[in-house]
Amino acid sequence: MIKKLTVSLALSTLLFSAQAHAVETQYYYDGLEPANITTGYTLAKSIPNSSVIMKRTTNSNTSRYKAVGYISNKDGWAGRGIESMGTGFVIDDYTILTNAHVIDNKNGTKSNVSYVRFMMNRDGANIPYNFKIKDIVKIPYADLAVLHTYTKLSNYVRPLPLAPDWKIMSLKKGTPLYSVGYPYHGRDDYTQRYWNQAMFLAQSANKTELIMKDKFRAGASGSPLVDSNFNVYGVRTYSHKLYNVNDDKYGYVELAGAESLYGYSGAKVLQYSY
Known part of the structure; x- marks a missing residue:
């Protein structure tokens, strides 16, 4: 069901x-x-x-919450080119965890990675990190997804x-x-x-x-x-x-x-x- x-x-x-x-x-x-x-x-x-x-x-830069960031999705539920957003956080060298519905497109499948960014430790207009996404894996049977980056995140933050x-x-x-x-x-x-x-x-x-x-x-x-x-x-x-x-x-x-x-x-x- x-x-x-x-x-x-x-x-x-x-x-x-x-x-x-x-x-x-x-x-x-x-x-x-x-x-x-x-x-x-x-x-x-x-x-x-x-x-x-x-x-x-x-x-x-000193808080453990530095690992939390803003996820921008310009291929989201509202259609390509319109930004939807959510929150995500770093869990290892190259991996971010978030809800799957944050990275879904208007068809309910994962968005094209070229339209998704992870702005780690963002606060308003202050965006100290802006990472490209390499690929997205949705966890079966759960509203969860992992995002992989090209950049080694642990060089910048403690997961x-x-x-x-x-x-x-x-x-x-x-x-x-x-x-x-x-x-x-x-x-x-x-x-x-x-x-x-x-x-x-x-x-x-x-x-x-x-x-x-x-x-x-x-x-x-x-x-x-x-x-x-x-x-x-x-x-x-x-x-x-x-x-x-x-x-x-x-x-x-x-x-x-x-x-x-x-x-x-x-x-x-x-x-x-x-």
Whole structure:
């Protein structure tokens, strides 16, 4: 069964006037199954909204979040030549991890690599690194993709390691996880970096997702969920409150979902990394 979800990417026209649009993905999200969404809602209600934080940060050459960057896709869901975007992060010498829907074209297949760039450590007009993409590999059965670069990224940044399975499965309700990404923040400018504190709620039933309480906003798709040691547990993927509007009760409690790097997904990401 494929469950479509309306997720959002930031779209910039060729005149660089940014506009936000919602698009449907082709991916299955276990966190949206009735039992999982009911569990997530109950758990999210039990944790105050004040415990999840999104605040402005800037780029830094000394922070481990230097490995996070802005992904520009000019062959995205809106059509070739129109920029859509998301977030991604470096996981080894030549590999970036993000959501597959960030690098999909209007047909739902991977975009032509010549139209995709990784602007590592970007903050607004400050773009210290702008890497070309060599190839893209979509992880089967997951909203995940790895992007390979021509440039050895570890010459410029310390990659973020993936958490082992036992760490992912040891997460407890209320455990904080952290992120940096490029979310909607009240203005149609998705180039600024924001830091987040999110709260883990539960594993989804089939263990493919982390059910989260998270101020996830459009544009943050593909950003990492890390612990205090910068081990990556999952990739932030969707929420019910993409533009600071409570469309339903799930948005009101900041219910969100992340692709987990447990088991199959994490193993496949490592298989396609180098």
